[in-house]
Amino acid sequence: MASAITTGLHEFSFGFKKSRRSRFRRGGFKAVQWLQSIVGKLGISDQPSEKEFVSCLRNGLILCNAINKIHPGAVSKSFNREYQLPQAYQYFENVRNFLVALEQLRLPGFEASDLEKDNLEAGSVSKVVDCILGLKGYHECKMTSSGYKHVKTPTFQLSATKVLPVSASKASRQLERNDCADGESDQLKVIANENSTVNFQKIISRFPELQSIFKNFLNEGTPKPSDVKPMPLEELPVNEDDKCRTSLLHTTSYNHKRLLKTQENELAVLKTLFIQTKQDFKEFQAHQQRDLMELGNQMQEMSSAAQDITKWWKRTERNIRVFCRVRPIFNSEMKGVIDYIGKDGSLFVLDPSKPQKDARKTFQFNQVFAPTATQDDVFRETQPLIRSVMDGYNVCIFAYGQTGSGKTYTMSGPPGRSATEMGINYLALNDLFLICDKRKDMMTYDIRPNDIRTCSSEDDGLSLPDATMHSVNSTMDVLRLMEAGEVNRAYFYGARTWEDTSGGTIRSCLHLVDLAGSERVDKSEVTGDRLKEAQYINKSLSCLGDVIYALAQKNSHIPYRNSKLTLLLQDALGGQAKTLMFAHLSPEEDSFGETVSTLKFAQRVSTVELGVARAHKETREVMHLKEQIEHLKKALGSGD
Numbered sequence: 001m002a003s004a005i006t007t008g009l010h011e012f013s014f015g016f017k018k019s020r021r022s023r024f025r026r027g028g029f030k031a032v033q034w035l036q037s038i039v040g041k042l043g044i045s046d047q048p049s050e051k052e053f054v055s056c057l058r059n060g061l062i063l064c065n066a067i068n069k070i071h072p073g074a075v076s077k078s079f080n081r082e083y084q085l086p087q088a089y090q091y092f093e094n095v096r097n098f099l100v101a102l103e104q105l106r107l108p109g110f111e112a113s114d115l116e117k118d119n120l121e122a123g124s125v126s127k128v129v130d131c132i133l134g135l136k137g138y139h140e141c142k143m144t145s146s147g148y149k150h151v152k153t154p155t156f157q158l159s160a161t162k163v164l165p166v167s168a169s170k171a172s173r174q175l176e177r178n179d180c181a182d183g184e185s186d187q188l189k190v191i192a193n194e195n196s197t198v199n200f201q202k203i204i205s206r207f208p209e210l211q212s213i214f215k216n217f218l219n220e221g222t223p224k225p226s227d228v229k230p231m232p233l234e235e236l237p238v239n240e241d242d243k244c245r246t247s248l249l250h251t252t253s254y255n256h257k258r259l260l261k262t263q264e265n266e267l268a269v270l271k272t273l274f275i276q277t278k279q280d281f282k283e284f285q286a287h288q289q290r291d292l293m294e295l296g297n298q299m300q301e302m303s304s305a306a307q308d309i310t311k312w313w314k315r316t317e318r319n320i321r322v323f324c325r326v327r328p329i330f331n332s333e334m335k336g337v338i339d340y341i342g343k344d345g346s347l348f349v350l351d352p353s354k355p356q357k358d359a360r361k362t363f364q365f366n367q368v369f370a371p372t373a374t375q376d377d378v379f380r381e382t383q384p385l386i387r388s389v390m391d392g393y394n395v396c397i398f399a400y401g402q403t404g405s406g407k408t409y410t411m412s413g414p415p416g417r418s419a420t421e422m423g424i425n426y427l428a429l430n431d432l433f434l435i436c437d438k439r440k441d442m443m444t445y446d447i448r449p450n451d452i453r454t455c456s457s458e459d460d461g462l463s464l465p466d467a468t469m470h471s472v473n474s475t476m477d478v479l480r481l482m483e484a485g486e487v488n489r490a491y492f493y494g495a496r497t498w499e500d501t502s503g504g505t506i507r508s509c510l511h512l513v514d515l516a517g518s519e520r521v522d523k524s525e526v527t528g529d530r531l532k533e534a535q536y537i538n539k540s541l542s543c544l545g546d547v548i549y550a551l552a553q554k555n556s557h558i559p560y561r562n563s564k565l566t567l568l569l570q571d572a573l574g575g576q577a578k579t580l581m582f583a584h585l586s587p588e589e590d591s592f593g594e595t596v597s598t599l600k601f602a603q604r605v606s607t608v609e610l611g612v613a614r615a616h617k618e619t620r621e622v623m624h625l626k627e628q629i630e631h632l633k634k635a636l637g638s639g640d
């Protein structure tokens, strides 16, 4: 690599030297020839080497001699031939005098050091050659211009000294370098031979760059000699090539100007755009910051709302949910006791026996439905709970309240009900059948309602003499069974769902309970069997109250076995079921006592904490093990 670079440098240096020598041959020989014609033999060959050429000029004598020949007195000082001064100093003095004279004649010069041999390699000899050729041009111009001789301090002399030597030498070298076959170098000679300023200007006109120099010079304000009137440059004849060159230059210049203008315009547009974009960006940033702030606030609000909901949900998840429903007043002359119903589940009632300021009693439930609430409004709030049956949760919904408060209306609907008056029983079962239908490709459901009505006598254990079990396929089947059950004073529906999913089962129950009126027996005014039944129901509800109380107190013993009702509801109340109680109110003032009693009971129910609801799912393995245990039990029993 290194050797390759060295070779490359060597070749470059060699090439450089070669071109320098050939350049010297073209100009240097001419300079030698001219100097010999002025000062006589130089003591070197006609075609010397650069070294020989510089050596013969180093003492400055030849140069001073030559300049004095063409411009007498240019170097005023007599050359010191006496060698009184050290030789090197004399040489330097001569060269310096020559260079000063050149400067006075406004001819191009060189540095004294350019004549030292050490600087030859740096190409210093070319400056010396240029200088001599300039002097030659000046001499030739002086000799050929007749008018020139008589002009002492003329512009033209100045112009000639300033322009001609530079341009002519440049031109001559350029022409020589180009080895012009078309005789352009001869044209240069014309400058010297034709003794004409006009001809010189013609030559000048061939080089556009010289024209501008010449023009600049003329514009410097130096007075023109009256006898020399240079022809305006524009009028000088030019050949076709030059025309093309000039026109090309003009076109290029024009295009550049146009491009520059366009770019300037584009730059201005870009600047405006940049400022606009910057402004837009700032606005966007500010806007975004505002949005972010807003979003942050909203997020905070949402997060605290979510926390509240979670707290509420956790609380209600664990507690029995209580919904309250107030039926309309049928007797318009009767006063109502309901003072206020809040969307948050708050309810205020007024005691008609007390003065206004002491009359108000307040209660809080999960939800309170006003007399204007429709069956659909009630169902929509209940639906999510009902649907959890399909996921394996046991769900119990029971309606509580005094006679005529609307329990049956909520659970079943009014007698002869229209489609919009259907109660929760119908709507819930209808919803479950719809889900079954949707999932029929994935699961098989078996829904079996138990139509249970309470027996009129107290029984031990859990025997339900009037209970029957039917398999149903549609809502209508269930409704028919319900109609049959409605003849009974109190009834209990259990909808059991079985689900088959890849061998596993989900088993859950939906209890829909329409309890008997909660009012005291003495107020129900029934006799005979109905009285017995009422007493029994009353006892059942009383047992329910005891159970609820024990649960609310977190007692270790819960008296479920005190009634069939509480025994049946054991799972729903103390187990892992989801339970909802509908507390029904008759709003008339003569029912105020029962209303407060119902509200107090409902309030207590709402404080009962249930166990965490669990879905009843059994895998195929668990089912298999259970079957085996049952089998073993039987086998052991038969073995006795």
Ligand SMILES: Nc1ncnc2c1ncn2[C@@H]1O[C@H](COP(=O)(O)OP(=O)(O)OP(=O)(O)O)[C@@H](O)[C@H]1O
Binding pocket: 326, 327, 328, 371, 401, 402, 403, 404, 405, 406, 407, 408, 409, 410, 413, 414, 415, 515, 516, 517, 584
């Ligand atoms: N929200 C309601 N909107 C319109 N009418 C209602 C509403 N609630 C109840 N009713 C009507 O009030 C009357 C009594 O209602 P319902 O029979 O449902 O009471 P109940 O509590 O079931 O009584 P019982 O304990 O005797 O069975 C019925 O005529 C019923 O249609």
